[in-house]
Amino acid sequence: MQKNPLIHAILKEIKLTQEEILVFDRFWTEKIIEKGAYLLRNGDVCRSDNYVISGLLKAFYINAENGNEEILYFAIDDWWATDIDSFSKQKPSLYNIQAVEQTSVLQISYHSFHQLLREIPALERYFRIILEGYLGTLQKRLVDNQVYDAESRYYRFLETYPTIASKVPQYLIASYLGVSAEFISRIRKKNKLS
Amino acid sequence: MQKNPLIHAILKEIKLTQEEILVFDRFWTEKIIEKGAYLLRNGDVCRSDNYVISGLLKAFYINAENGNEEILYFAIDDWWATDIDSFSKQKPSLYNIQAVEQTSVLQISYHSFHQLLREIPALERYFRIILEGYLGTLQKRLVDNQVYDAESRYYRFLETYPTIASKVPQYLIASYLGVSAEFISRIRKKNKLS
Numbered sequence: 149m150q151k152n153p154l155i156h157a158i159l160k161e162i163k164l165t166q167e168e169i170l171v172f173d174r175f176w177t178e179k180i181i182e183k184g185a186y187l188l189r190n191g192d193v194c195r196s197d198n199y200v201i202s203g204l205l206k207a208f209y210i211n212a213e214n215g216n217e218e219i220l221y222f223a224i225d226d227w228w229a230t231d232i233d234s235f236s237k238q239k240p241s242l243y244n245i246q247a248v249e250q251t252s253v254l255q256i257s258y259h260s261f262h263q264l265l266r267e268i269p270a271l272e273r274y275f276r277i278i279l280e281g282y283l284g285t286l287q288k289r290l291v292d293n294q295v296y297d298a299e300s301r302y303y304r305f306l307e308t309y310p311t312i313a314s315k316v317p318q319y320l321i322a323s324y325l326g327v328s329a330e331f332i333s334r335i336r337k338k339n340k341l342s
Numbered sequence: 343m344q345k346n347p348l349i350h351a352i353l354k355e356i357k358l359t360q361e362e363i364l365v366f367d368r369f370w371t372e373k374i375i376e377k378g379a380y381l382l383r384n385g386d387v388c389r390s391d392n393y394v395i396s397g398l399l400k401a402f403y404i405n406a407e408n409g410n411e412e413i414l415y416f417a418i419d420d421w422w423a424t425d426i427d428s429f430s431k432q433k434p435s436l437y438n439i440q441a442v443e444q445t446s447v448l449q450i451s452y453h454s455f456h457q458l459l460r461e462i463p464a465l466e467r468y469f470r471i472i473l474e475g476y477l478g479t480l481q482k483r484l485v486d487n488q489v490y491d492a493e494s495r496y497y498r499f500l501e502t503y504p505t506i507a508s509k510v511p512q513y514l515i516a517s518y519l520g521v522s523a524e525f526i527s528r529i530r531k532k533n534k535l536s
Binding site: 276 | 404
């Protein structure tokens with residue numbers, strides 16, 4: 149087992165030499181975010197790229213019309229939790245990232261991230277592949293939101309993200325899907341999932 | 343001026359040797375899509391990555407509840423028009439891409455794309471940067487949709503995408519913003535933009 153769990157994820161996509169792995173390791177710092185603490189606040193610049201080792205984060209913003217918390221995404225083990233627009237352009241973030249439970253992340257600063265890519269250009273490929281995956285997921289979410297009704301979206305969510313579904317409180321899943329917690333209780337009851 | 347306009351876009355982000363530029367050129371084929379013709383149909387696999395030289399494409403899907411055409415994005419000169427999830431996994435697409443006016447694109451097949459990245463690894467960096475931009479734009483759109491009211495979204499769209507706004511018929515902008523064409527006419531009249 150490598151010291152850095154991110155290395156495992158990376159070696160699934162690209163090859164690195166032992167020397168590159170050692171260099172890579174030096175760039176990352178582990179940080180613990182206590183339950184309820186913020187990794188990023190709306191309006192602040194996202195200073196680090198964040199890889200989740202373990203725990204659960206929610207990315208959200210406040211709906212200006214009704215004051216509701218709207219969930220943009222969840223991040224669990226082996227997910228990234230970075231406002232990529234804020235991080236890549238070093239401009240204020242549009243949303244918040246907060247720990248739902250105690251969470252451990254690996255962090256790299258903006259400056260170090262670019263230094264790392266200069267030292268190990270092979271990583272460009274890894275990040276290209278990861279970004280393709282996230283972009284695909286987000287496009288799918290936009291389409292799903294309008295093509296499927298709320299009940300189908302709920303079951304598609306359970307099917308696509310079983311690990312997240314088992315960790316995340318039901319009221320947060322409801323917020324992610326844009327429905328009320330009561331609505332989910334109702335369809336679970338109807339389909340005897342409760 | 344290079345033969346391949348995509349090279350200009352790439353050389354803004356990364357350096358390539360003259361030899362690499364020649365290799366790069368060989369991988370791309372120009373294709374004309376007539377007004378109303380489809381570049382991609384929902385359910386088909388997206389076989390090529392598509393860079394728009396000139397013209398206007400709309401990416402859309404049909405809302406199952408009301409039969410409405412929902413616009414996912416527009417693509418004009420110097421934009422990519424690819425269902426990245428379908429292309430990168432070679433699985434059926436969730437949406438359609440159709441020419442609003444005659445459009446010229448540069449295409450590369452899935453197989454050739456990976457061959458190209460093997461021959462010119464420096465391109466990984468270019469695509470990583472491009473994907474960061476698209477992912478940031480899409481996250482911003484998801485947030486904007488719920489944080490801003492329809493009128494603000496319309497003016498933010500005009501400000502962010504002046505070229506698209508000047509080319510795209512008003513009823514398609516309305517569909518992109520999730521409002522009625524009448525709504526846009528009304529606010530333009532109110533603010534004397536018409």
